[in-house]
Amino acid sequence: MLAVEELHSFYGRAHILQGVSFAVAPGAVLVLLGRNGAGKSTTMKSLIGLVRPARGRIRLAGADIAGWEPHRIARAGLGYVPEERRIFTELTVLENLEVGRQPARDGRPAWTPEALFALFPNLAELRHRPGGRMSGGEQQMLTIARTLMGNPRLLLLDEPSEGLAPVILEQMAHAILALKAQGVTVLLAEQNLHFAARVADAATVIETGRIVWAGSMAALQADEAARRAHLQV
Amino acid sequence: MDFVVVQALTGLAGASSLFLVAAGLTVIFGVTRVVNFAHGSLYMLGAYIGWSILTRLPRDPAWFAAGVLLAALATAALGALLEMGLLRRIYRAPELLQLLATFGVVLMVQDAALYLWGPDELTLPRPPWLRGFVAVAGSRFPLFDLVLIGVGPLVLGLLWLLLARTRFGVLLRAATQDREMVAALGVDQTVLFTVVFALGAGLAGLGGVLSLPDGSANLHIDLDVITDAFVVVVVGGMGSLPGAFLAALLIGELQAFGIVLLPKITLVLVFLVMAVVLVFRPHGLLGRPQAVARGAAEALALVRPAVPALRWLGLAVLALALAAPLFAGPYLLSVLTEMLVAVLFAASLHFMMGPGGMASFGHAAWFGIGAYAAALATHALAAPMPAGLLLAPLAAGAAAGLFGWFIVRLSGVYLAMLTLAFAQIVWAVVFQWDAVTGGDNGILGVWPARWAGDPRVYYLLALALCGGAAMLLRRVLYAPFGYALRATRDSPLRAEAIGLHAGRIRLAAFALAGAAAGLAGGVFAYAKGSVFPTYIAVGHSVDALVAVLLGGVQTIAGPVVGALAYTALFDALLTTSFWRFKLGAFIVLLVLFFPAGIAGAAQRLWERGRPA
Numbered sequence: 001m002l003a004v005e006e007l008h009s010f011y012g013r014a015h016i017l018q019g020v021s022f023a024v025a026p027g028a029v030l031v032l033l034g035r036n037g038a039g040k041s042t043t044m045k046s047l048i049g050l051v052r053p054a055r056g057r058i059r060l061a062g063a064d065i066a067g068w069e070p071h072r073i074a075r076a077g078l079g080y081v082p083e084e085r086r087i088f089t090e091l092t093v094l095e096n097l098e099v100g101r102q103p104a105r106d107g108r109p110a111w112t113p114e115a116l117f118a119l120f121p122n123l124a125e126l127r128h129r130p131g132g133r134m135s136g137g138e139q140q141m142l143t144i145a146r147t148l149m150g151n152p153r154l155l156l157l158d159e160p161s162e163g164l165a166p167v168i169l170e171q172m173a174h175a176i177l178a179l180k181a182q183g184v185t186v187l188l189a190e191q192n193l194h195f196a197a198r199v200a201d202a203a204t205v206i207e208t209g210r211i212v213w214a215g216s217m218a219a220l221q222a223d224e225a226a227r228r229a230h231l232q233v
Numbered sequence: 234m235d236f237v238v239v240q241a242l243t244g245l246a247g248a249s250s251l252f253l254v255a256a257g258l259t260v261i262f263g264v265t266r267v268v269n270f271a272h273g274s275l276y277m278l279g280a281y282i283g284w285s286i287l288t289r290l291p292r293d294p295a296w297f298a299a300g301v302l303l304a305a306l307a308t309a310a311l312g313a314l315l316e317m318g319l320l321r322r323i324y325r326a327p328e329l330l331q332l333l334a335t336f337g338v339v340l341m342v343q344d345a346a347l348y349l350w351g352p353d354e355l356t357l358p359r360p361p362w363l364r365g366f367v368a369v370a371g372s373r374f375p376l377f378d379l380v381l382i383g384v385g386p387l388v389l390g391l392l393w394l395l396l397a398r399t400r401f402g403v404l405l406r407a408a409t410q411d412r413e414m415v416a417a418l419g420v421d422q423t424v425l426f427t428v429v430f431a432l433g434a435g436l437a438g439l440g441g442v443l444s445l446p447d448g449s450a451n452l453h454i455d456l457d458v459i460t461d462a463f464v465v466v467v468v469g470g471m472g473s474l475p476g477a478f479l480a481a482l483l484i485g486e487l488q489a490f491g492i493v494l495l496p497k498i499t500l501v502l503v504f505l506v507m508a509v510v511l512v513f514r515p516h517g518l519l520g521r522p523q524a525v526a527r528g529a530a531e532a533l534a535l536v537r538p539a540v541p542a543l544r545w546l547g548l549a550v551l552a553l554a555l556a557a558p559l560f561a562g563p564y565l566l567s568v569l570t571e572m573l574v575a576v577l578f579a580a581s582l583h584f585m586m587g588p589g590g591m592a593s594f595g596h597a598a599w600f601g602i603g604a605y606a607a608a609l610a611t612h613a614l615a616a617p618m619p620a621g622l623l624l625a626p627l628a629a630g631a632a633a634g635l636f637g638w639f640i641v642r643l644s645g646v647y648l649a650m651l652t653l654a655f656a657q658i659v660w661a662v663v664f665q666w667d668a669v670t671g672g673d674n675g676i677l678g679v680w681p682a683r684w685a686g687d688p689r690v691y692y693l694l695a696l697a698l699c700g701g702a703a704m705l706l707r708r709v710l711y712a713p714f715g716y717a718l719r720a721t722r723d724s725p726l727r728a729e730a731i732g733l734h735a736g737r738i739r740l741a742a743f744a745l746a747g748a749a750a751g752l753a754g755g756v757f758a759y760a761k762g763s764v765f766p767t768y769i770a771v772g773h774s775v776d777a778l779v780a781v782l783l784g785g786v787q788t789i790a791g792p793v794v795g796a797l798a799y800t801a802l803f804d805a806l807l808t809t810s811f812w813r814f815k816l817g818a819f820i821v822l823l824v825l826f827f828p829a830g831i832a833g834a835a836q837r838l839w840e841r842g843r844p845a
């Protein structure tokens with residue numbers, strides 16, 4: 001589904017991604033793990049085009065999307081859910097969803113607000129509530145739902161677990177598993193190993209802009225040395 | 234009581250007109266983050282195009298309405314062209330460069346209108362229905378003003394429907410908050426921006442054509458209107474439509490009653506209201522802080538000391554400047570003196586704008602205060618020239634310190650607009666206080682002392698004062714104060730955290746820049762022998778801005794190079810026909826192709842030639 005090869009990205013002169021490569025299989029959930037500042041969000045932003053990669057290839061279902069404008073990448077089927085959520089605070093829940101709406105893809109049924117309210121029941125009661133007057137957990141659900149309105153082939157989720165209470169976290173894990181069951185491919189950036197283990201099939205670990213470990217989620221859980229070296233603080 | 238009702242209605246009519254222009258400006262700003270100086274020009278085009286259409290149509294109300302709509306549509310189309318041809322290419326550029334480019338458009342449109350419609354005011358023949366009156370509270374109230382009163386809320390309602398009920402409106406509101414996220418969700422902004430710009434331009438055009446029955450199409454309305462529109466938009470909160478409406482009501486009523494009750498200080502009153510609003514609500518009545526700061530990467534570039542080669546070049550120029558009296562005649566010397574003044578004026582603006590991060594649209598205020606201080610010292614106090622030259626920077630510095638207390642709390646566009654507001658206040662005071670300032674006629678006979686009467690001596694004096702002050706500003710930038718100033722610009726919070734008083738540092742820089750500009754004004758006053766309100770006008774502030782940006786904000790030599798180049802260019806163009814158009818085109822091309830300015834481009838060339 002997605003293959004990233006030798007990706008390099010900069011902020012000004014700071015060389016942040018220094019040759020990142022990994023691949024996500026169709027229908028899989030791959031988790032990108034790493035400490036604060038490792039380059040997870042930068043990877044996500046480089047994929048969606050908000051940061052323009054200096055070098056490297058990004059293949060999405062065959063096409064090389066590196067260097068495209070974000071809106072073109074999104075239309076090619078990449079759905080980006082930012083770490084900071086970036087809800088449109090003045091817009092209601094329904095209007096937020098409307099901004100994300102794009103035509104259906106690959107002959108699959110399009111996401112509708114009703115279908116999304118079934119996936120995130122908390123949102124159903126809030127449909128006319130402005131995004132700015134929602135709790136952090138509700139905003140997190142809304143930002144995912146908004147991106148799903150674009151009917152993405154592949155969902156980029158940047159730290160959806162951040163700052164969520166355990167109950168909400170559980171709902172979030174459910175939702176991701178439900179998406180997976182529907183055939184959506186997911187690339188998840190996480191620091192919460194426990195949450196990642198609930199949903200991911202495979203894991204890739206990034207450290208100062210380089211991939212330092214890759215394998216199945218089960219293998220990572222068995223490899224205590226790798227976890228200590230690359231993940232614990 | 235009747236007086237109150239009629240005046241209130243007049244205010245409402247005025248508010249409607251203000252709202253039409255401000256609505257377009259604020260919608261464009263909200264989505265594209267471009268402060269469109271050319272918005273007044275679109276209004277002016279609307280008026281001219283409307284005149285051309287309406288004078289060719291039958292004179293009954295239905296045709297009038299059709300003509301008005303046609304004129305608005307034509308202006309919208311021009312706006313779309315402007316967006317596609319120019320603005321689209323500079324959305325990523327720093328705010329100031331965008332402003333500058335749109336100012337270039339202002340100049341070009343002025344000459345284009347002059348070419349197409351001629352220099353005379355064009356008024357609309359008014360058929361009886363346009364001259365009609367209705368009885369209101371026992372007085373006669375113009376029928377057309379009633380129509381105007383209706384148009385404002387009608388447009389607000391239509392805009393509200395558009396924003397609330399259509400997908401376009403939802404996308405537009407979303408983009409106003411976070412356009413990057415809108416793009417990441419798959420929305421093609423190119424189309425969105427063009428449509429928004431056309432919409433804003435159409436509203437400006439509508440305002441312009443509707444101004445015809447009570448006014449005229451002329452070549453001055455662009456700048457008059459843009460100043461008013463800026464005030465309304467800033468008071469309302471940039472990007473907020475309801476805010477613009479509220480502010481238009483406030484300003485419209487203030488003007489209607491002010492004209493009758495306090496005719497002399499209405500303008501001052503308007504800007505005072507703006508200042509007060511901004512002090513208590515730094516983002517306007519209904520505005521919000523901007524989500525994403527843009528152009529931050531540019532601001533990070535450090536100003537570095539000159540390399541040795543540049544230092545030698547500087548010394549060579551200085552030597553040439555010192556030798557000038559040996560070979561230059563009186564005319565050339567007076568041009569050179571003006572250039573020196575321009576250099577200090579630009580350097581003082583650069584000081585607060587580059588390292589200080591405070592861009593000003595009203596820098597001419599301090600220049601003017603300095604010039605008038607010197608002139609009044611000579612005339613009212615009969616003080617000798619040295620006293621006048623001392624008083625100039627002191628008065629300007631004190632005024633800058635006083636106004637700066639309000640100004641330095643703001644940042645970005647709001648700060649620039651408040652400086653503009655204060656400059657307009659100063660201008661209005663000078664313009665209207667005949668008894669002291671001579672009003673429009675200025676103050677004449679401000680001649681240098683006898684020992685400096687020879688142009689060669691005065692030139693050397695100007696060189697010593699302007700060159701010395703510019704050098705001093707440069708030294709300050711490399712003193713601890715300069716580093717602290719840059720720290721407050723780059724990360725105000727961190728600067729506070731390491732114990733710097735960001736507010737005080739910015740205020741000190743502001744006052745110092747004001748004093749330096751005041752000195753430039755003082756030197757200029759004696760050089761010209763007279764002072765006029767035009768020294769304080771917006772155009773003069775823009776001169777300084779163009780000079781700085783022409784040279785390049787990020788380099789120390791920038792303002793010097795820029796001032797010299799700009800003065801030379803200006804003098805060369807001024808004698809040709811349609812010089813505004815040429816200057817405007819030059820500015821636009823500069824922004825498009827040399828966004829780092831002359832000195833910036835030279836620096837880049839230089840660096841390319843050697844390993845880093």
Ligand SMILES: Nc1ncnc2c1ncn2[C@@H]1O[C@H](COP(=O)(O)OP(=O)(O)OP(=O)(O)O)[C@@H](O)[C@H]1O
Pocket residue numbers: 011014016034035036037038039040041042043083191
């Ligand atoms: N806008 C920016 N400008 C400059 N440097 C940045 C910017 N954003 C991030 N960085 C730097 O890039 C590096 C990678 O940041 P990134 O946000 O990708 O990390 P992350 O793995 O997502 O961390 P976290 O878990 O804290 O979200 C960090 O060193 C960070 O300081």
Ligand SMILES: [Mg+2]
Pocket residue numbers: 040041042083158159
């Ligand atoms: Mg992150």
